Amino acid sequence: MDVLYFAWVRERIGLPKERIETQAATVAELVEELRAREDRYAAAFADLSALRVAVDQELTDFSAPLAGAREVAFFPPMTGG
């Protein structure tokens, strides 16, 4: 699945997008996998309360299932307008 990062999450991890093969059943499980990879992921996902997640371009929460998902995005709270 495609995993996208925006704003300081993108900067901290160092790339905007990557393809990840995962068996994670939920967003939270995917986050655990990413955290275990490298320090920069652990740093980006250190405080989940400072992050938001979208699955297939719909805002959701970390308990959301990933079955059938094509795209998951992580980013800080939005500051549009």
Place this chain on the structure above:
Amino acid sequence: MDVLYFAWVRERIGLPKERIETQAATVAELVEELRAREDRYAAAFADLSALRVAVDQELTDFSAPLAGAREVAFFPPMTGG
């Protein structure tokens, strides 16, 4: 003093403005004098709750004193905007 009428008050009384010599101490006393004049005045001032009054171009109420006033205006509730 100048007495002005607007909207349906003007139409009912039949003129936009007139000069009136009065000893009335308050707006309410002026209204009593006008009511006593002719039916068209009595009709216009039949229901004071449907009227608003300004003394010298400031909104006020019927108990307002007239001492020193140059201009009194009677009109229905405003409908601007």
Place this chain on the structure above:
Amino acid sequence: MRVAVQSAPFDFAAEAAGFGQGPGVGAVVTFTGVVRDDGGMAAMEIEHYPGMTEKALKAIAAEAMVRWSLSDALVIHRHGRMEPGEHIMMVATAAAHRQAAFEAAEFLMDYLKSRAPFWKKEFRADGSDWVAAKDTDEEALGRW
């Protein structure tokens, strides 16, 4: 801050383009009132109280400027005859943040509706009538 009472049409887009350019402005709100064509209305005529109208609008705009620390405020209100689709009036507010700009614009509108000396008359095929003031407009003042 600018206030205008006029019978001539105004150019809403041009007024909006020239408004709220100052430093520190982060939010601009405009409101425009348009003559509705509902109910078969052919035209509207707005009567006003020359002299008092300008004073009332200036007082309302000055209060909004202070209360919401506005960078600028604009009120334009027409009088005379207008047809459906024509702009009756507009207000514009400029502030650092959106809440102040929105609140000040709504405050100006609520006061214009019930405290500025304008009276609307509607002309239809079967006659004309003065528009009655709405209780809800009077009640809207309660929140300020």
Place this chain on the structure above:
Amino acid sequence: MRVAVQSAPFDFAAEAAGFGQGPGVGAVVTFTGVVRDDGGMAAMEIEHYPGMTEKALKAIAAEAMVRWSLSDALVIHRHGRMEPGEHIMMVATAAAHRQAAFEAAEFLMDYLKSRAPFWKKEFRADGSDWVAAKDTDEEALGRW
């Protein structure tokens, strides 16, 4: 109803001039966000989530259309680099009455601020920083 996400500047006055012309429209509200020059900010950069942004704005605008029986709604939001004084975004709402037009515009703004995938970065002489989301913006959603 129209939604646009673009890096190019937009002409607020021209957009406002062409908006809300339909029958039955009595009230038009616009909101424009402007890059503030306070605190010595040299420029702002807005990142967004292509694809999701358009979907989110359309969903928010469509909800406003239904909820306030709007005649029309417009949302334009820029991304990329902007300097102080430039327009970041605008919303416009057209309705029969002023309360619906105001409420719908405020609803659109509150949702844009906290639910549309945009992120602002400020550039100053001494560096750059992502703008932190405000608790008050999140709380503002509670009223809808």
